[in-house]
Amino acid sequence: MTTISLDAVTLGKQLNASDIFDTAIALLxxxxxxxxxTHTAERLLGHSAGDIxxxxxALVLPSLDEATPTSAFVERCRAENGWxxxxxxxxxxxxxxDVNVxxxxxxxxxxxxRWLASVTDAGMPSGDAVDGSVRGPLLARAPIGVGVRDRQLRSIYVNDVAESHDxxxxxxxxxxxxxxxxxxxxxxxxxxxxxxxxxxGTTKIHEYRTWLPTSQGAEKPFTVSFQCLQGTDGESLGVCVISADVTASWQARERLAVLDRASARLGSTLDVMQAGQELADLAVPLLADYVAVDLEQSISFGEGPPVGISATGSRLPAFRRAGLASIRQG
Incomplete structure (x- = not known):
């Protein structure tokens, strides 16, 4: 059975609305x-809940018109398991x-x-942005977990993907x-x-991480949005919960963070020995448990004994230890 570590949930970190799920949501x-x-639907398409x-x-999906039988829409959705x-x-x-539907x-x-219709401005950057965030068009291509809860927060509708997320x-x-x-x-x-x-009647977006069974991989980060579903007079009917696996964007942000730290630390000195130690300190424990930085003897060094390396006793270039770091003290 899939397990989730609730201790991994970090709901206090709210993202900018443009990072993910800036998407018009309608329940059909x-x-x-x-x-x-939803309010996001009104913002994107201009129609209030009372209008639609x-x-x-047909008012949500432009490929239909008012004369198109709704049965044609339903049959297409069933045939394609979505649209x-x-x-x-x-x-x-x-x-x-121009939109992604x-x-x-x-x-x-x-x-x-029920059918959940999501409509996203196709003019938004697709996929992962250069800053590691995830943009709205992710909804058009990535597996997403969807659930609908009533005013008492009880689950009333869910899709097939949600189980793999929580x-x-x-x-x-x-x-x-x-x-x-x-x-x-x-x-x-x-x-x-x-x-x-x-x-x-708002939308909130958060990130959390879960630990799934080994067969499904290790710790995985998700982004989840909570959108208020509104009825004809704007009253709150329930909450739509949408989650997406954002492992790629999480890794991209971690890589950018490493580069930022490296540029700040490694660019602070021209001393080769100090730079070697800073490199070792940066790599532990981020990339390894133990790091040694050895530089070939021909490089200009400061003071300190060289470390000779020779497995067979033959004469090999001498190396000097420029940096050493370990997760274990001493």
């Missing part, structure tokens, strides 16, 4: 009618916007189904709160965030 029923709307909830998905792709949408103000199938406890099977998740299945301070923190989202 089995007939393709908009059942819930209860109307056809990813690029298209164009006309905002309420008449402007045409993704439809995700959600399943309920009673066998009912270890909760649909049977354990549906009809229950986080604190019912993942008791602890961090589960309470997650629910506090969702209550805040419900109360304010």
């Amino acid at each position: 029923d089995e007939q393709g009618t908009v059942a819930a709307w 909830v209860g109307r056809s998905a 990813p792709g690029a298209t164009a949408v006309r905002r309420r103000d008449g402007r045409v916007l 993704r439809i995700t199938a959600l399943h309920g406890q009673d066998g009912s189904a 270890g909760l099977s649909p049977d354990r998740r549906l009809g229950r709160r986080f604190t019912d299945v993942l008791p602890g301070a961090n589960a309470e923190t997650i629910e506090a965030v969702m209550r805040q989202v419900l109360h304010n």
